[in-house]
Amino acid sequence: MPDFPADFFAAQLRAAAVKVTRPRLRVLACLGRAAKALTHAELEEQFAAEAAGTLDRVTLYRVLDSLLDCGLAQRTLDARGVYRFELNSVRAAHAAHAHFHCQHCGGVTCLEQMAMPAACLPAGFVARQIEVEVRGLCAGCAGGGR
Amino acid sequence: MPDFPADFFAAQLRAAAVKVTRPRLRVLACLGRAAKALTHAELEEQFAAEAAGTLDRVTLYRVLDSLLDCGLAQRTLDARGVYRFELNSVRAAHAAHAHFHCQHCGGVTCLEQMAMPAACLPAGFVARQIEVEVRGLCAGCAGGGR
DNA sequence: GGCTTTGTTGCAACAAAGTTGCATTTGCTG
DNA sequence: CAGCAAATGCAACTTTGTTGCAACAAAGCC
Numbered sequence: 001m002p003d004f005p006a007d008f009f010a011a012q013l014r015a016a017a018v019k020v021t022r023p024r025l026r027v028l029a030c031l032g033r034a035a036k037a038l039t040h041a042e043l044e045e046q047f048a049a050e051a052a053g054t055l056d057r058v059t060l061y062r063v064l065d066s067l068l069d070c071g072l073a074q075r076t077l078d079a080r081g082v083y084r085f086e087l088n089s090v091r092a093a094h095a096a097h098a099h100f101h102c103q104h105c106g107g108v109t110c111l112e113q114m115a116m117p118a119a120c121l122p123a124g125f126v127a128r129q130i131e132v133e134v135r136g137l138c139a140g141c142a143g144g145g146r
Numbered sequence: 147m148p149d150f151p152a153d154f155f156a157a158q159l160r161a162a163a164v165k166v167t168r169p170r171l172r173v174l175a176c177l178g179r180a181a182k183a184l185t186h187a188e189l190e191e192q193f194a195a196e197a198a199g200t201l202d203r204v205t206l207y208r209v210l211d212s213l214l215d216c217g218l219a220q221r222t223l224d225a226r227g228v229y230r231f232e233l234n235s236v237r238a239a240h241a242a243h244a245h246f247h248c249q250h251c252g253g254v255t256c257l258e259q260m261a262m263p264a265a266c267l268p269a270g271f272v273a274r275q276i277e278v279e280v281r282g283l284c285a286g287c288a289g290g291g292r
Numbered sequence: 293g294g295c296t297t298t299g300t301t302g303c304a305a306c307a308a309a310g311t312t313g314c315a316t317t318t319g320c321t322g
Numbered sequence: 323c324a325g326c327a328a329a330t331g332c333a334a335c336t337t338t339g340t341t342g343c344a345a346c347a348a349a350g351c352c
Contacts, residue, residue, distance in 0.1 A: 020349095023300085058303080077223050081223045081227040100273075109271075114265070115264075120260040121260075124288055125282065135277065136271065136275070137271065165327095167330080169330075203309095207309095207310065208329075227309090228308090229309085
């Protein structure tokens with residue numbers, strides 16, 4: 001995860017013609033610090049632990065929406081059907097390789113060595129990202145469990 | 147979509163050592179009839195329209211769970227993060243090719259001509275299915291909108 | 293710097309999707 | 323056909339996400 005300079009996020013917000021507010025900066029900082037994409041609930045927890053105090057549920061949803069709108073963050077669904085939010089810059093690195101999803105323990109493993117297919121689309125279609133997910137059993141669950 | 151013989155589903159349930167009940171048969175018949183994977187809400191609607199009368203929300207959830215357990219159905223998340231249920235036999239055909247997901251209109255297109263990658267896993271991992279999703283803009287949205 | 297405007301925040305209430313507990317009914321087995 | 327375990331239906335609840343609205347604050351203007 002890259003380390004972000006102090007005023008980095010504020011500059012990004014200004015560049016996107018979006019107001020620079022404390023909640024937005026807090027969310028960006030938190031997402032920048034996180035190793036993984038976070039759910040709304042996880043973000044809320046983080047803020048509750050911070051000295052700056054809790055952040056309203058709805059505000060958090062709306063902040064995240066605004067970050068999606070201006071292209072700073074992206075949203076994906078996890079295995080439970082819950083949205084996870086991630087800085088776009090961080091996400092780009094993860095889109096580049098396949099992921100393994102264990103159907104038993106739910107764990108996710110990066111498959112960096114696996115070849116990604118080339119997009120082969122009908123005329124007029126534009127590809128922005130390709131996601132490959134392999135499902136099955138991880139070493140731990142295949143050996144012992146189920 | 148294949149056409150299922152009269153007693154087909156009952157036989158499948160018996161084979162899976164699961165009790166043959168009216169709700170389960172209704173759900174299987176409905177899924178067998180459907181062209182696409184259905185959500186819980188869509189199934190409920192279908193049943194409300196049927197002469198046999200409505201099916202309890204919770205019962206429907208539990209019936210679907212039991213069908214997942216015994217391997218007759220599968221569950222995936224749609225773009226909204228809602229579960230969609232599908233007969234396993236129908237689904238197998240769809241897992242074999244990549245899908246295109248339009249980020250603008252939300253439409254899904256089958257990419258039958260696109261090559262699927264081979265799974266390349268760490269030792270001990272077992273692959274059961276590979277899913278490839280290309281995201282971007284479909285012909286309609288790339289041309290006109292956004 | 294103070295003022296205005298417009299977008300943002302926080303609160304309350306709501307909606308959709310899914311889960312849990314429990315009493316009753318139903319399918320299967322002997 | 324009697325008994326039992328499993329399945330059903332009902333009510334209540336949890337989690338996740340959304341909408342409406344009044345109070346507030348950031349950015350621009352004088």
